[in-house]
Structures are given as structure tokens and as C-alpha cells.
Amino acid sequence: MLNDLFAVWFPRCCWNCNQPLAKGQEWLCLGCCGQLPKTYFEHQENNPLQIMLRQHLPLESAYAPYYFLQNTPIQALLHALKYQGKIKIGEWLAVQCESFISKEHKMLQCDGIVPVPLHQKRERKRGYNQVTPFGRFWANRLGVPYLDNILQRNIATQTLVRMSRDARWTEVKNAFSVQTKNKFKHLLLVDDVITTGATLTACGNALLHGTTEKISVLGMAYAQNILP
Ligand SMILES: [Zn+2]
Numbered sequence: 001m002l003n004d005l006f007a008v009w010f011p012r013c014c015w016n017c018n019q020p021l022a023k024g025q026e027w028l029c030l031g032c033c034g035q036l037p038k039t040y041f042e043h044q045e046n047n048p049l050q051i052m053l054r055q056h057l058p059l060e061s062a063y064a065p066y067y068f069l070q071n072t073p074i075q076a077l078l079h080a081l082k083y084q085g086k087i088k089i090g091e092w093l094a095v096q097c098e099s100f101i102s103k104e105h106k107m108l109q110c111d112g113i114v115p116v117p118l119h120q121k122r123e124r125k126r127g128y129n130q131v132t133p134f135g136r137f138w139a140n141r142l143g144v145p146y147l148d149n150i151l152q153r154n155i156a157t158q159t160l161v162r163m164s165r166d167a168r169w170t171e172v173k174n175a176f177s178v179q180t181k182n183k184f185k186h187l188l189l190v191d192d193v194i195t196t197g198a199t200l201t202a203c204g205n206a207l208l209h210g211t212t213e214k215i216s217v218l219g220m221a222y223a224q225n226i227l228p
Helices: 002-009 030-034 048-054 073-083 088-100 120-126 132-142 165-172 198-208
Strands: 061-063 112-115 151-153 176-178 184-194 212-222
Touching: 048 061, 048 212, 073 088, 073 184, 073 212, 088 132, 088 212, 112 132, 132 184, 151 198, 165 198, 176 198, 184 198, 198 212
Parallel strands: 061 212, 112 184, 184 212
Antiparallel strands: 151 176
């Protein structure tokens, strides 16, 4: 009752098109939800993201539920998550992702979740790592530790957003070091938008150097072919 009154006074709106949200809808209205660009990678044994990442990283499996496409609701959501403090969106995306994949998915057979770290300075400035709620959701679901302190970003790399493919590789190659002596069998690296995979490759290779036997990758979205 109180919630209903609250909804009349302060209607919740769709983050993409600003229409009031119906009961049960979160962040996006039904129409915008339907426009989220799904990858359907869950139906492909060897999906394009996996093929792209395997060129540089010997990984077990890779998955992202959505493509990152300009002018689609995923762009609005990820922008709000990253720059407007709407970290709960990460959890919502994890719930959507969970509804697409089977519990037997290879990447879920892991013994720890590792978020791609921000440099401490940037995290302090933003106040949070945007991957945290997404990653923690999976750690809770799978009953495995959330290992947000085993990878350290050594160099405050310039923001990668406007860099070309080649520049990204050089920038991140030695940017990460491992801060644990613990050994794992299979770690799942989580990230927000996967573009060239340069950052994930650097993280993954650092971890495969004696910390874990296998690596898998899970992103919220895959930005295919958006760089020069
Ligand atoms: Zn909408």
C-alpha cells in the first residue's frame, strides 16, 4: 500500500525512454527490455567472443549476454552504472544473465570470481568499481570467494576509451600483478564491457602464471567491431 502511494508520488521511470515503469519492471520498461541486443552466445559452443579472446589467452570459456551497441538501452544502462553511481544495475544485469545460461555452463564451474581491477586512484575518484555488484552476485550464487584483492593494477593506464586497438595492447600489457600465494583451479574474470580483450588478456595471463590452472571470462556486454 505504502509502496503503491510512493509510486504515485514518485513514479519510477525507464532509464532509457523515460516512460513510467509498470509494477515488477526495474530500470527498463518492457519495450526497452525487448530492445536489449542479446548475443545468444549461450546457444553457441564456440562463440565469437571466445574465438576473439582465444587468440591471446588460453581460456576455458567466455560469455557476455549482450552486445554493446550505441543508441540501444544497453548503452544507457552501462553509462548509468559506470558514471552515474547506479551500481544496482550490475546486479540486475547479473540476474538477466543468469536467466539465459544453464547452471552447467563451463565458466560457472569455477572456484573464485576476480573482477578486473581499476587503479586505486581511479576507484577512489569514482568511489566504486562498477563491476563489484555484478561479480559479487555470481560469487554469492556459486558459493565461491569474491577475490577483489588478488590482482593489482600497477600503472594508472590512461583511459582506454579513445585509444585504437594497437595502443590498448601496449598500454595494458604489464599493467597487472598478482598479490596472492593461494592456488586456484579455475578463476572467472568479470568485466563490464569487453572490447579488444586487451585488459582481460593481461589479467588472465598474470593469473595463469602460477595462480590458477584455468581461466574463464564473463562480461556484461561485448563491443564487437567498434574500434578502428
Ligand atoms: Zn523504456
